Amino acid sequence: MTLSIEHIGFTNFRNYERFELNDIGALTLFVGPNAVGKTNIVEGIQLMTALSSFRHPLIDQVIKHGERYARAEARVTGDDRVLDIVMLLESHKRKYTLNGKARRPADLKGLIPSVSFTPDDLDLVKGSMSVRRTAIDALGSQLSPNHYLIKKDYEKVIRYKNRLLKEEAQVALIDSINETLVTCGAQLACYRAALFAKLAPEISRRYADIAQGEKLQVTYVPSWMAPVSRETPCGVASFSRDEARDALTSALEARRGEELARRKSVVGPHSDEIGFYIEGKNAGNYGSQGQQRSIVLACKLAEASIIEDMLSQKPVLLLDDVMSELDEHRRHALVEFISGDMQTFITTANLAYFDDSLLKNASVVQLGEEAKRG
Numbered sequence: 001m002t003l004s005i006e007h008i009g010f011t012n013f014r015n016y017e018r019f020e021l022n023d024i025g026a027l028t029l030f031v032g033p034n035a036v037g038k039t040n041i042v043e044g045i046q047l048m049t050a051l052s053s054f055r056h057p058l059i060d061q062v063i064k065h066g067e068r069y070a071r072a073e074a075r076v077t078g079d080d081r082v083l084d085i086v087m088l089l090e091s092h093k094r095k096y097t098l099n100g101k102a103r104r105p106a107d108l109k110g111l112i113p114s115v116s117f118t119p120d121d122l123d124l125v126k127g128s129m130s131v132r133r134t135a136i137d138a139l140g141s142q143l144s145p146n147h148y149l150i151k152k153d154y155e156k157v158i159r160y161k162n163r164l165l166k167e168e169a170q171v172a173l174i175d176s177i178n179e180t181l182v183t184c185g186a187q188l189a190c191y192r193a194a195l196f197a198k199l200a201p202e203i204s205r206r207y208a209d210i211a212q213g214e215k216l217q218v219t220y221v222p223s224w225m226a227p228v229s230r231e232t233p234c235g236v237a238s239f240s241r242d243e244a245r246d247a248l249t250s251a252l253e254a255r256r257g258e259e260l261a262r263r264k265s266v267v268g269p270h271s272d273e274i275g276f277y278i279e280g281k282n283a284g285n286y287g288s289q290g291q292q293r294s295i296v297l298a299c300k301l302a303e304a305s306i307i308e309d310m311l312s313q314k315p316v317l318l319l320d321d322v323m324s325e326l327d328e329h330r331r332h333a334l335v336e337f338i339s340g341d342m343q344t345f346i347t348t349a350n351l352a353y354f355d356d357s358l359l360k361n362a363s364v365v366q367l368g369e370e371a372k373r374g
């Protein structure tokens with residue numbers, strides 16, 4: 001399956017009153033000064049493909065100041081198919097249609113997946129554990145609507161449980177919510193573990209290519225085994241759903257007193273641990289900036305290959321101002337990847353980062369003052 005985006009249009013989206021792009025090819029470069037709206041375009045495309053934004057905005061933040069609604073449309077074509085996807089943001093709600101029919105985000109996930117790479121992605125290695133958990137669930141959600149739905153259910157359960165703990169509700173009530181937590185928590189942990197089993201070796205392989213054979217290990221430790229020492233890697237855990245249910249149930253019982261005392265839920269996938277280790281050392285604590293950047297790049301390339309493998313659909317690549325973050329060698333690795341046949345959108349303030357061989361195959365969209373005014 002080879003679907004690609006042929007047209008995008010935004011109305012009242014961020015700083016754009018109207019932005020439109022037609023006859024989109026394999027590689028598009030958006031060039032312009034700071035604050036002109038380059039990232040806003042990438043965000044719009046991400047909301048139409050991954051159906052999420054790396055900025056995690058509230059709906060109202062995306063609607064142009066002073067307007068009531070925002071609308072984005074994308075025409076996706078390929079394999080004799082024409083898909084018109086529309087997203088409407090209004091009254092704190094986000095609604096999608098596909099060829100005129102209302103669709104839930106879960107129905108559209110994976111249809112035209114995307115991989116984004118932004119300067120904030122460095123937090124994947126340096127940032128808190130929650131950044132890594134969010135990233136794995138965002139990928140899982142594109143690969144499987146069930147991963148997305150279970151994650152949403154789990155988030156609801158954990159919010160409710162935390163409220164009960166905060167209000168010092170009866171223990172019986174907390175025990176009963178724990179039963180639901182075990183059902184969706186075990187399932188979510190299984191989805192994550194299955195995804196890591198594919199992703200971790202691919203990230204390590206990509207990293208070795210970028211970093212001249214250096215050994216990177218990616219680890220996944222479910223909450224019932226955590227906390228573990230972050231000083232030594234302990235692989236990717238593997239378990240069946242029943243094993244996950246039993247382990248989660250036991251851990252919740254064992255740490256019930258702690259949860260009541262701290263008035264906060266401490267066991268469950270929201271406490272799973274994900275780590276990167278270079279030659280056995282925690283890359284978040286000991287990796288150089290260059291090594292951390294290589295890990296992020298390896299993650300992104302691995303993500304793209306896993307999506308293609310699992311969905312038989314190449315993802316759209318969204319690269320927001322990352323060339324300036326990478327040195328010559330890593331830029332080269334990325335450009336080689338781009339030069340494959342994945343549809344790619346890149347933003348930059350400086351075309352000098354791109355060599356002529358790339359530019360001659362690209363369509364360059366100059367964004368200027370008129371874009372700023374919409």
Ligand SMILES: Nc1ncnc2c1ncn2[C@@H]1O[C@H](COP(=O)(O)OP(=O)(O)OP(=O)(O)O)[C@@H](O)[C@H]1O
Pocket residue numbers: 013014015016032033034035036037038039040041060061062063064065321349
């Ligand atoms: N809801 C909104 N309504 C109107 N304007 C908005 C809205 N949200 C963001 N903006 C404007 O969008 C602009 C920023 O756009 P964007 O982040 O895409 O810039 P950029 O071109 O990527 O800049 P840089 O190169 O500095 O990262 C800012 O001027 C900001 O005020």
